[in-house]
Each structure stands twice: as structure tokens, then as C-alpha cells.
Amino acid sequence: MVTGGAGFIGSNLCEALLNLGHVVTCLDNFSTGRRANIESFKGHPNFHLLEGDIRDLNTCKAAVENQDFVLHQAALGSVPRSIDNPINTNSVNIDGFLNMLVAAKESNVKRFVYAASSSTYGDSPALPKVENVIGNPLSPYAVTKLVNEQYARVFHHLYGLNVVGLRYFNVFGRRQDPEGAYAAVIPKFARTLLTGGSVQINGDGSNTRDFTYIDNVIQANLLCLSTSNDAVIGEVLNVAGGERTSLVEMVNMMRGHLHALNVKITDSQIQFGPNRVGDIPHSWASIEKAKTMIGYNPQYNFNDGLKEAVQWYFKEYC
Numbered sequence: 567m568v569t570g571g572a573g574f575i576g577s578n579l580c581e582a583l584l585n586l587g588h589v590v591t592c593l594d595n596f597s598t599g600r601r602a603n604i605e606s607f608k609g610h611p612n613f614h615l616l617e618g619d620i621r622d623l624n625t626c627k628a629a630v631e632n633q634d635f636v637l638h639q640a641a642l643g644s645v646p647r648s649i650d651n652p653i654n655t656n657s658v659n660i661d662g663f664l665n666m667l668v669a670a671k672e673s674n675v676k677r678f679v680y681a682a683s684s685s686t687y688g689d690s691p692a693l694p695k696v697e698n699v700i701g702n703p704l705s706p707y708a709v710t711k712l713v714n715e716q717y718a719r720v721f722h723h724l725y726g727l728n729v730v731g732l733r734y735f736n737v738f739g740r741r742q743d744p745e746g747a748y749a750a751v752i753p754k755f756a757r758t759l760l761t762g763g764s765v766q767i768n769g770d771g772s773n774t775r776d777f778t779y780i781d782n783v784i785q786a787n788l789l790c791l792s793t794s795n796d797a798v799i800g801e802v803l804n805v806a807g808g809e810r811t812s813l814v815e816m817v818n819m820m821r822g823h824l825h826a827l828n829v830k831i832t833d834s835q836i837q838f839g840p841n842r843v844g845d846i847p848h849s850w851a852s853i854e855k856a857k858t859m860i861g862y863n864p865q866y867n868f869n870d871g872l873k874e875a876v877q878w879y880f881k882e883y884c
Contacts, residue, residue: 567591567633569620569666570640572599574742575681575734575783579637582784584610593629595619598642603741620662626669635791636670638663638680641710645685645844648707659710660717667721667729675728679790680718682731682802683711684776684849693810694852695776697733697802705844715802722800730790730798732783735806735851739780739871740878752777752872755817756879759824764835768842771814776806776851779871782864789860798859806851807868819869823876828884 568583570576571592576599583590584607591614592604607613618625620640630636641659642648648655663680670678685708690701703709714731721727736750744753755765786805790798811819817836841847856862866874 567593567629567635568637568639569593569629570599570638572596572601572604573639574603575737575780576637576639577603577741578739578780578784579639579787580604580613581607582788584612588612590614591616591629591633593618593620593625593640600743620665621657623665623668626665627672630666630669630673630675633673634676636666636675636678637787637791638666638678640666641681643707645705645707646842648705648710649844652706655706656710659707660713663714664717667717667727671721671725671727677728677730677791678718679730679732679787680714682715682733683708684733684735684804684806684851685846686712686715686733687846687849693848694808694850695804696852697804697855704846708844719800728799730800731802732786732790732805733802733851734783735776735778735804735849737778737780737783739875744879744883751813752816752820752875753879756820756824756876757883759820759834760879760883762834764837765817766837766839767813767817768839768845769813770838771817771836772812773841773845774810774812774848774850775816776809776849777811777816777868777871778806778864779866779868779874781866781871782807785865786856786860786862789862793860795859801855801859803856803859803862804851804853805856805862806853807864807866807871808851808853809868810848810850811868816872819872820876823873824880827877827880
């Protein structure tokens, strides 16, 4: 079962699992997930859609019943959204997460893999980010993801729930929504460049991110489902590309890939503004723990993943 299965990451996981021959149940309330994301496999005989909200315990119990594995992706993402509405973010990300843990425990699922977040590193200045060195959270969203990790560990130690957390670092790729006030930076910038607008960067563009292509995230999830290494149970692993790219570098790389598709996409200007409240200045992951424990080996570096993503955005919006 994939919670948030109509979202960006969730829909890609559903598709990958279906392609491997698994029976997949998608749980989504479509608050941020998109029906278009699952349209291509809605008629698949092994795909089942359950519309519901993880904040309802009975819905979670019904969704988890007779499931072997759970990939929990459902959440309200976005640091700015959490600052604007911390109560709603807390309700979905903590209450909903706890409901899913309870449902998974009662159904005796074989493994519960959940989406954690690099926001957990907070104000820690250490680089690269190593799993056991975190700082103070900088946003309500970061608080909720830290609480998720703590709840998961408690359920593992108290009830023996087979849990693994994956701290995602700035995931991007096909099906990521470029619209709305809380759109992720790469699809938002790609659409801006494709429509001839000016890219707006928070800060002076020197902030760095460990941008992670969606196929690397899929690989990590599948490895967590299949690994026989019991030492990973109860642990949290960084899932990233393991490289650092500034926002200005990212925009210039994107321009180059778009220019190869359409020579007219070269002249958009970059405008700089104030830093965004709650943002981590620099994000760069050590992926050694994931390599050692589950055999994680990212197949796409940032430039190659960006090229793939840009081609998808170009086809989608041109």
C-alpha cells in the first residue's frame, strides 16, 4: 500500500511497483495529490484506489488490512505551508502518521517504510548531513517530520513494528506539480523559463541543495522493501544524490538543457529577493549509511536527472 499514492513521489512508486508485478493499493484524499498522476494506471488490474484521509483511523485500518508492505508518503509538505498553517500540517503529518503506525501494527505488516525529510537537520551547520547529527527544527513542518521519526522508533521498540525511515533531500522529477504557492523550486523554475518569465530566487542564489532525482528515491524504497539486513529496522537513512548545487547553478544548468530543446529559451532573467523564513541555507547529504545498509547506489547524478526532468516538463507544458 502506498499512502499519498496520487502525489508526486507516491504515484511514481505506484507505477514502479505495478511494473514489477505487485498488487498496489493507493490511499489518497486528493488534497495535494492529483488524479492525473494515476490516470495512466487506474485501469490496471493490480491497482486499487481508496479515497480517504489518514487523519481517520478507521480509513487507515481498512487501507492496511491484508497488506504486506506500506510505503507511507502521505503528508502536507512545504515549509512555507507549515508556517502559514501549522495546525493543519500537524494534524496531517503527526496525527495521520500515528494513525498509520497503529493500523500497520494491528495488521502485522511485514515492513513500514516512511518518508522522512532533510528538514529534520534544522540549524545544524555540519556538512555533509549525517543521520545522527541534527539540529533544532526551523519550521513546523520540520517539527512534524522529527516527531514522525521518534514515533516510528517507539513503535519499533515497544511493538516490534518493522519500520525504516528515508530522509528525502529535495526530490524532483516527472509529475511534480509546478503550480501553486507551495510549488517545489525545480518544476516552478522550469515552467517559468518555458513561458518566458523571470526566475525569482530567495536570497542571493548561493544557498545549496542536494537535489535528488525521483528514480533514486524509487530505488531506495524498493531496496528497503527487499533488504534482508535486519540492522536497518528502526533506522533512518538519507536518500539523496550526495552532491551540492547552488540555486544559481541549478538555474543555469536548467537553461542549458532547455536551450537544447528550444533555442529561444535563453534570455530569462534571475531576480533575487529576501531569504525565505524557515529555510536551511545549505543541504548536502552523506549517503554512506544507505549504501552500507541497503546497497543504495543512486543511478542519476543531478545533471542527468535534471536533463530527464526538463525533457518531461518540456513535453508536458509546450
